[in-house]
Amino acid sequence: MSAIPSTALLQVRGLRKTYGDRVVLDSVDLDVHAHDVVCLIGSSGSGKSTLLRCLDLLEDVDDGTITLDGHEISDPLVDPREVRKRVGMVFQAYNLFPHLSVLDNCTLAPRRVHGLSKAEAETRALELLDQFGLAEHARKHPDRLSGGQQQRVALVRALCTRPELLLLDEITAALDPELVGEVLTIVRDLAVAGTTMVLATHEMAFAREVATKVCFLHQGRILEQGPPDQLFTDPREDRTRQFLARVLPSAG
Amino acid sequence: MTDTSSAGASGASTGAAWTPSLRELERRAVRRRQRRRSLLVASGLVALVLLALGVAVTSSPGWPNVKELFFSWEHAREAFPDVLAGFWLNVKLFLVCEVVILVLGLLVALARVARSPWLAPVRVLAVVYTDLLRGIPTLLLVLMLGFGMPALGLQGVPISGTFWAGVALVLSYSAYVAEVFRAGIDSVHPSQVASAQALGLSRPQALRFVVVPQAVRRVVPPLLNDFVSLQKDTALVSAVAVFDAVFAARDSAAYNFNYTPYVVVACFFVVLTVPLARLTDWLQRRWLARERAGQL
Numbered sequence: 262m263s264a265i266p267s268t269a270l271l272q273v274r275g276l277r278k279t280y281g282d283r284v285v286l287d288s289v290d291l292d293v294h295a296h297d298v299v300c301l302i303g304s305s306g307s308g309k310s311t312l313l314r315c316l317d318l319l320e321d322v323d324d325g326t327i328t329l330d331g332h333e334i335s336d337p338l339v340d341p342r343e344v345r346k347r348v349g350m351v352f353q354a355y356n357l358f359p360h361l362s363v364l365d366n367c368t369l370a371p372r373r374v375h376g377l378s379k380a381e382a383e384t385r386a387l388e389l390l391d392q393f394g395l396a397e398h399a400r401k402h403p404d405r406l407s408g409g410q411q412q413r414v415a416l417v418r419a420l421c422t423r424p425e426l427l428l429l430d431e432i433t434a435a436l437d438p439e440l441v442g443e444v445l446t447i448v449r450d451l452a453v454a455g456t457t458m459v460l461a462t463h464e465m466a467f468a469r470e471v472a473t474k475v476c477f478l479h480q481g482r483i484l485e486q487g488p489p490d491q492l493f494t495d496p497r498e499d500r501t502r503q504f505l506a507r508v509l510p511s512a513g
Numbered sequence: 514m515t516d517t518s519s520a521g522a523s524g525a526s527t528g529a530a531w532t533p534s535l536r537e538l539e540r541r542a543v544r545r546r547q548r549r550r551s552l553l554v555a556s557g558l559v560a561l562v563l564l565a566l567g568v569a570v571t572s573s574p575g576w577p578n579v580k581e582l583f584f585s586w587e588h589a590r591e592a593f594p595d596v597l598a599g600f601w602l603n604v605k606l607f608l609v610c611e612v613v614i615l616v617l618g619l620l621v622a623l624a625r626v627a628r629s630p631w632l633a634p635v636r637v638l639a640v641v642y643t644d645l646l647r648g649i650p651t652l653l654l655v656l657m658l659g660f661g662m663p664a665l666g667l668q669g670v671p672i673s674g675t676f677w678a679g680v681a682l683v684l685s686y687s688a689y690v691a692e693v694f695r696a697g698i699d700s701v702h703p704s705q706v707a708s709a710q711a712l713g714l715s716r717p718q719a720l721r722f723v724v725v726p727q728a729v730r731r732v733v734p735p736l737l738n739d740f741v742s743l744q745k746d747t748a749l750v751s752a753v754a755v756f757d758a759v760f761a762a763r764d765s766a767a768y769n770f771n772y773t774p775y776v777v778v779a780c781f782f783v784v785l786t787v788p789l790a791r792l793t794d795w796l797q798r799r800w801l802a803r804e805r806a807g808q809l
Binding site: 275277284287337 | 533544
């Protein structure tokens, strides 16, 4: 374990992940400082989701290190549950528990993992649900809600544990365009409030607006990273330019 | 190591050979140690528990008697040929019944989920059938059919007790299996039917090509449960004087005043059941691996 002191909340060095012969992530380096909003962009299959899953220790990495707050969490001796107490994750397909009400979805981890009492957990959850306009749905089951509402519930569920770092995996990719806005509004509010986030996204305009840093992934590598203004207007790499030309119809 | 997708890449260095870093090698060593330790703990605990059980049983006061009465080597050897011959009947009965039960059970389940008004009588019949047949103890069914049907003396109806005992097993188990299938069919998300119908498939087609294949995979574990149960319940045919393994064992036990043949039969049933369980486990893992490859 390298003992170099770092100010970054999350530090990724030389990360490698393979599935059989297929190299999904290759020599990925990434720094995430507190209050950063890091947007991962790139075409499907470029490794964005896999990177997020590695950061949450849902996948074993094949090489490289992930350091959270100065502690290496890619160490096999680290208990992943301790890490996940501090890191929240939201998935593309919401992954809410259909057998639990919205409120129970939100209070499960605070009560069972973080040891909050039912009353404490519910107060906190209701507060957040109210803040995100979901208070009236607290007693319903997730399948009764629209996609946008379900994804907002998933965000609330992740926030209920007060994570230091929030990982968002293409959370608007499964939503209708008109529902994308309501979810992004929340993410924007979180960004303004200083929440540290790493998000994979296809919403370029949104990435440009909220990101403090944008990373372009191509074939498992971070080909280019930088502040959104630089990366979107004056990319250094040809591949970044090609990708942006494809996804931003108006970009020159 | 090989980059398959960089065709036409302008000097991408992704193809460069990769050697694990020192940290990764260290990590692999730790993982190996962890695996070794858990293996050691697991095998140690299993050995300890087995030893404790063995000591507890063999040190009990009645053990010498029990040993002579249930675990006598000579009696086991003596009863073995008869039990084996009888067991062959159990196996045949089981194999034939299992196939018929699967078909009949699926048909009854499909009848219960049918929507067409024309099929309403079939649906009612299916409900009555499952309710009634699951309610009657299998042993009673075997006795009633095994003794009753041949006694009717109907022209062209088989009079073999084995045949009617088999029919009783089929009727009883099909009712259970139908309910298992129906639970599986109900567990397939409605969106699957919707997307099948959106492709222009009729409802029967949607059931046939989309719903039932998914349902069957989900219900394999409970089905296996029912079939293990059926294997054992083939022993019920001994109630209508069919010379199966249990009947042979009872015969031998009564003749020698020794219960060892029963233990022999039990071993036969276990030997039949375990490979089937492993086979289904393996099948399930293969399906899962194929369907969930690469995603969560």
